[in-house]
Amino acid sequence: MSPQPDTIRIVNGLHRETAYTYYPILIVGAGESGIALGARLTAEGFDQFRIFERQAGLGGTWWSNRYPGVACDVWTSLHPGGAEIYEYLSGICEKYHFVDKIQFDTDVSELRWLDKEQVWEATLTYMVSGTGDLSRKEKEGRIAENGRESVYLRQEIVRARIVCSCAGGLVEPNAWPSSIPGRDTFEGPVFHSARWDHSVPLKDKNVVVVGTGCSAAQFVPLLTKEPYNAKSITQIMRSPPWVVPKPQEPFGRENYKKYSPAIFSTVPGLAFLFRLVCFATAEKDWYTIFDDNSWNHKSRKKLEAQMVARMKAMVPEKYHEMLTPNYSIGCKRRIFDAAWYESLNDPKVELTTKPITKVSPHSVTIGPGRQYPDPTDKESRVPTDEETIPADVIILGNGFEVTTWLHPLKIRGKNGDYMQDVWDARGGPQAYLGLAMDGFPNLFIIFGPNTATGHSSVILASENMIEYTIKVIKKILHGEVATAEVKKESEMAWTKTVQERLKRTVFNGGCKNWYQTDGWNATGYPYSQIDFTFRCMFPKWSDWDLQYTRKGLVKQQASDDSVRGGSSRSSLSAIPTNNCALFDGHLDIETLGGAGFASQFQYAGRERDEESTTTGDAWDLSAYSGLEIDVGAGDGKVYTLVVKDEQAQEKRDDGREQAGINWEAQFRVGAHHGTGEEREGKKVWIPWSAFKPTYRGKQKEYAEKLRTSEIRRLGFMMR
Numbered sequence: 001m002s003p004q005p006d007t008i009r010i011v012n013g014l015h016r017e018t019a020y021t022y023y024p025i026l027i028v029g030a031g032e033s034g035i036a037l038g039a040r041l042t043a044e045g046f047d048q049f050r051i052f053e054r055q056a057g058l059g060g061t062w063w064s065n066r067y068p069g070v071a072c073d074v075w076t077s078l079h080p081g082g083a084e085i086y087e088y089l090s091g092i093c094e095k096y097h098f099v100d101k102i103q104f105d106t107d108v109s110e111l112r113w114l115d116k117e118q119v120w121e122a123t124l125t126y127m128v129s130g131t132g133d134l135s136r137k138e139k140e141g142r143i144a145e146n147g148r149e150s151v152y153l154r155q156e157i158v159r160a161r162i163v164c165s166c167a168g169g170l171v172e173p174n175a176w177p178s179s180i181p182g183r184d185t186f187e188g189p190v191f192h193s194a195r196w197d198h199s200v201p202l203k204d205k206n207v208v209v210v211g212t213g214c215s216a217a218q219f220v221p222l223l224t225k226e227p228y229n230a231k232s233i234t235q236i237m238r239s240p241p242w243v244v245p246k247p248q249e250p251f252g253r254e255n256y257k258k259y260s261p262a263i264f265s266t267v268p269g270l271a272f273l274f275r276l277v278c279f280a281t282a283e284k285d286w287y288t289i290f291d292d293n294s295w296n297h298k299s300r301k302k303l304e305a306q307m308v309a310r311m312k313a314m315v316p317e318k319y320h321e322m323l324t325p326n327y328s329i330g331c332k333r334r335i336f337d338a339a340w341y342e343s344l345n346d347p348k349v350e351l352t353t354k355p356i357t358k359v360s361p362h363s364v365t366i367g368p369g370r371q372y373p374d375p376t377d378k379e380s381r382v383p384t385d386e387e388t389i390p391a392d393v394i395i396l397g398n399g400f401e402v403t404t405w406l407h408p409l410k411i412r413g414k415n416g417d418y419m420q421d422v423w424d425a426r427g428g429p430q431a432y433l434g435l436a437m438d439g440f441p442n443l444f445i446i447f448g449p450n451t452a453t454g455h456s457s458v459i460l461a462s463e464n465m466i467e468y469t470i471k472v473i474k475k476i477l478h479g480e481v482a483t484a485e486v487k488k489e490s491e492m493a494w495t496k497t498v499q500e501r502l503k504r505t506v507f508n509g510g511c512k513n514w515y516q517t518d519g520w521n522a523t524g525y526p527y528s529q530i531d532f533t534f535r536c537m538f539p540k541w542s543d544w545d546l547q548y549t550r551k552g553l554v555k556q557q558a559s560d561d562s563v564r565g566g567s568s569r570s571s572l573s574a575i576p577t578n579n580c581a582l583f584d585g586h587l588d589i590e591t592l593g594g595a596g597f598a599s600q601f602q603y604a605g606r607e608r609d610e611e612s613t614t615t616g617d618a619w620d621l622s623a624y625s626g627l628e629i630d631v632g633a634g635d636g637k638v639y640t641l642v643v644k645d646e647q648a649q650e651k652r653d654d655g656r657e658q659a660g661i662n663w664e665a666q667f668r669v670g671a672h673h674g675t676g677e678e679r680e681g682k683k684v685w686i687p688w689s690a691f692k693p694t695y696r697g698k699q700k701e702y703a704e705k706l707r708t709s710e711i712r713r714l715g716f717m718m719r
Contacts, residue, residue, distance in 0.1 A: 006477065007048050024477065025049035027161035028108045031060015032558075033446040033462045035089050036165035040466055043051040046477055051098075052124060058093060060168045064133065067196040067243065072098065077257055078247045078278075079336070088283055105132045109155075110256065113441065114469040118483055119159045120442065126153045136193060136408070137175045162473050165406060166446045170194070172401040177210075182359030186376060192396040193219060203229040206390040208364055210356070211397030212237040216425045217335045219397070221343035231332035233309040233349045234364075234389050236356060237713040239372045239512070242329040244307060246338040279529075285455040286528040288329040292504045300506070304329050314341040322353050322382050323370060328509030330454055353382060364391045402514050405429040405449055405522060413439040428520030430495040432486040432543065433535060435465050441485035442476065449522045450498050452515075454507075456529040464529075471539055480552030483545075490543035501526035508641045556565040638696060 012019045025041065030053035040461060057063045062070075062085045070082035093099045094317050110123040131139065131151045134178055173192035176183050183190070191197045200221060207230045209216055216235065223230045249256035264271035288299045307329065312320050343349050353373075354366035367386035369375050401407070410420040419437060423429045431437050434451035435444050446465050453461060475481040481691045499666050502521045507513065515523040525532060548556060 003386045006479075008050065011159075020158075021158045022050070022119075023050050023158060025162045025164065025473070027051040027107070027121070027164045027166055029053060029166035029168060030055075030102045030104075031166060031168045031171075032062070032089060032459060033168070033466070034060070034164075035092055035467050036459075036463055037100045037164055037166060037446060037469070038101060039092050039096045040470055041100050044470065047098065047101070047625040049098075049101060051102045052106045052108050052343045053102055053104050054127070055171075056104050056130045056133050058090050058102055058104075059086045060711055062089060064171055065194050065196075065215070066198075067193040067215060067219045068222045070215070071218060075254055076250050081340075099577040103561060104147055105129055107132065107173045108409060110412070111414045113442070113443075114159070114543075115415045118157070118161045118441075119139070119161050121380070122158050122160060124156045124165065125157070133195070135173050135175075135192065143466050162442045162444070162476060164444045165409070165445060165448075166467060167406060167409065168447070169402045169405075169452070170400045172404075172407075173396065174398045174401060176396065177356075177398070178355050180359060183375045185361050186359045186391070186394065187361045188394065190396070190397075194400065200393060202393060204231045205392040206230075207234070207395060208389070208391045208394045209233060209235045209397055211399065212241060212351075213397060214333060214335055214398055216397035217241075217243070217337055219395075220349070221339035224343075224348045226348055229431050230348070232390075233346075234366075234391075235349065235351050236366070237322070237351060237353050237372065239353075240325045241332060241335045242307060242325055243311065243323075243335045243337045245310070245342060246336040255612075261306075275436075279456070282328040282456045283529055285330075286453075292506055292508070294490070300329055307445050308391060311341065314526045319344060319351055321380060322351070325511075326373070327511035329508040331509030331511035331515040333454060333563040346521060354387075359391075359394075360388075362390060362392070364389050364394070365389075381458075398424055399514060411440065411443070413437070415439050426492070426495070427499075428517070429522035430491070430498075432491040432494050433465070433467060433468065435487070436486040436491070437487050438491045441483040445471070450495075450502075451525055451532075452523045453525050453529060460529055461532060463527070466535040470505045472544070475546065477550065478551075479549055479608065480555055482547045482549055482551070484547075485545045489544055529565070532583060556589075568583045573612060578645070587638070604644050 006024045008024065010019060011022050025048065025343065027037060027048075027049055028051075030051045034051050034053070034056065038051055041047070043082060046625050053248060055063050062082050066082060070084065071079040072082075078222060091097065093102065105124040105127045107127060108122055109125045112121045112123075113119075113151065114121055128151055131142070134151075142150050155693070171194070173194040174188065180578050189197060189200045191200070199288055207223060209220055220233060220235060222228060223233055241579065245459065249260075251259075264274070288296065289303065290296075290707065304325075305388040311323050315323060344351055352366060353370045355369060355371050356366055357365050357368075358365040365386065368384055370382055370384045373380045373382055405423075413419065419440060422437065429449040431445055431450070434448040437443070438447075444465075446469065447458070447462050448465075452458065472484050475530065499521065502508070502524055505526055507515050507521055507524045525563050546552075600633045
């Protein structure tokens with residue numbers, strides 16, 4: 001992708017009222033996906049983009065989640081710390097020289113498609129430095145106390161040809177449960193693990209932790225040890241997670257960290273092979289756990305028995321019942337644990353399924369009742385009595401707002417509809433391959449609905465979507481395509497397939513998970529990552545409505561010629577002009593009619609020119625029998641028209657006769673074929689200058705005729 005003349009620029013700079021900044025590409029979010037996209041664009045030779053990040057630093061999830069013990073994925077260890085991941089992402093920005101392309105504390109609050117200009121209008125909201133790190137609730141609280149100007153500075157309207165949303169999912173934390181009274185009376189600190197307050201000392205403090213998800217399983221084991229030294233930890237669990245062993249590094253963590261960088265950089269292909277093994281190991285879980293058939297049922301039951309036995313061997317007996325899940329493994333996010341089970345043997349740590357029922361200034365009340373097992377189960381020995389426990393600090397590990405996709409960004413498409421309203425009307429958040437919606441051209445959602453997996457790397461899925469996006473936007477950046485929009489029927493068919501297929505996966509395995517809301521799963525991907533990789537490697541272009549430019553159709557015709565190299569025909573590539581409708585697929589009445597086009601192909605007499613509409617004498621086209629003419633199409637396909645021997649006589653409106661070319665596809669095609677009705681709309685004459693002739697094989701004999709004879713005046717009347 002070579003650098004293009006389409007650059008970042010100020011438009012109408014001398015007119016303050018109408019001036020705006022134009023960006024060829026606007027990227028929302030500087031997390032892993034936004035950074036990966038910036039790196040790929042830069043590697044392709046295109047640096048005319050800007051990344052807007054609402055937080056005060058890059059990294060997305062790895063900027064906001066800085067709690068003790070945060071770790072994930074594979075770098076110098078199989079589960080490196082968050083700081084290492086952040087440094088890696090920061091290093092990518094430096095390596096590809098686009099740190100200066102990132103603008104922090106800037107929220108893209110609204111997008112609106114301008115159909116006439118074929119660009120997106122974006123509303124940027126600039127925030128007080130550092131306030132982008134606050135959660136939505138925290139911002140609302142600050143505004144209520146100190147006014148709007150304590151958070152927001154000003155707004156700016158900009159425009160962009162392409163918008164890529166790389167907003168992550170694990171960023172906006174869930175708020176304090178509104179059903180629990182007394183929050184305002186509590187005198188100690190309360191914070192979410194995703195907004196960890198490192199200024200709060202935990203030494204000799206009684207800490208209450210709400211939640212037993214992946215984050216809590218990482219930080220809870222550390223809180224009773226140096227340097228935190230909490231006096232006690234009471235952990236509130238709603239339902240037990242499935243906990244599996246964390247993969248171990250070959251030859252031990254320290255040896256791996258010490259020697260693997262040198263070995264991987266010295267032995268050719270070894271790093272790739274190791275990554276492949278990691279991928280294959282994770283991918284195996286899809287076929288053994290996540291799909292839902294009789295073999296998977298047996299495989300899961302076997303694994304579940306092993307994990308329950310492992311749990312019972314590691315934790316005190318009083319926790320055995322409450323830590324035995326009653327749903328299929330994989331239904332909720334699994335915890336890859338190295339320390340949480342062991343920490344439950346610490347006398348300073350207490351696990352309970354009693355709900356918090358009241359908060360007081362220095363304590364919380366738990367019970368009566370329990371959240372798990374079912375409180376109506378009379379045979380259960382898990383306690384249900386009410387008790388009050390001391391509390392100095394409350395830490396929320398209760399997850400994120402992951403069902404409100406793209407929130408709070410408002411996106412208004414070409415029909416004036418907001419994306420959220422479209423989703424509501426169609427049943428729930430959705431997107432074609434998780435990255436595109438009909439009615440929202442030139443908009444790409446990286447890691448959108450139904451792209452998350454429960455078994456493999458988010459980074460792999462994100463990179464796959466970026467590669468797909470690059471394939472599409474290359475055509476726009478090269479000036480070959482004006483707009484790219486997925487077809488409505490393609491998006492809806494994809495969503496229907498995804499939702500039906502998800503019902504036959506473990507995500508419906510009897511648990512309450514954050515993948516689903518009211519029966520609609522907007523999160524999970526119902527196939528393997530191998531499947532998703534291949535779908536992204538080979539786009540199905542027939543699912544897209546690509547509005548080609550003149551340059552694009554010329555290139556597409558040349559490409560089509562080379563693919564059909566063995567055929568022998570003359571080609572004319574129709575180049576779009578204003579108000580000119582082009583089409584896709586081989587020319588036939590059903591295709592055009594179904595596509596909603598109505599086009600009339602009409603002979604243009606030899607005397608016709610720009611100043612005159614006089615028809616003149618008819619042509620003798622017998623010499624051109626068998627001539628095949630290809631008309632370039634809007635999605636890269638071509639219609640083939642074939643000249644026949646016979647002449648067709650058509651009556652003109654003024655009563656004069658005109659000789660016409662008898663096309664294989666007949667004269668009038670489209671929705672009004674054969675009715676003689678006139679379609680509303682402006683007729684546009686496409687002169688010879690709008691066509692590019694190419695010649696192949698035995699049809700070279702026509703070349704000279706096309707250059708020198710009256711067929712040079714051949715044209716199409718399109719309505």
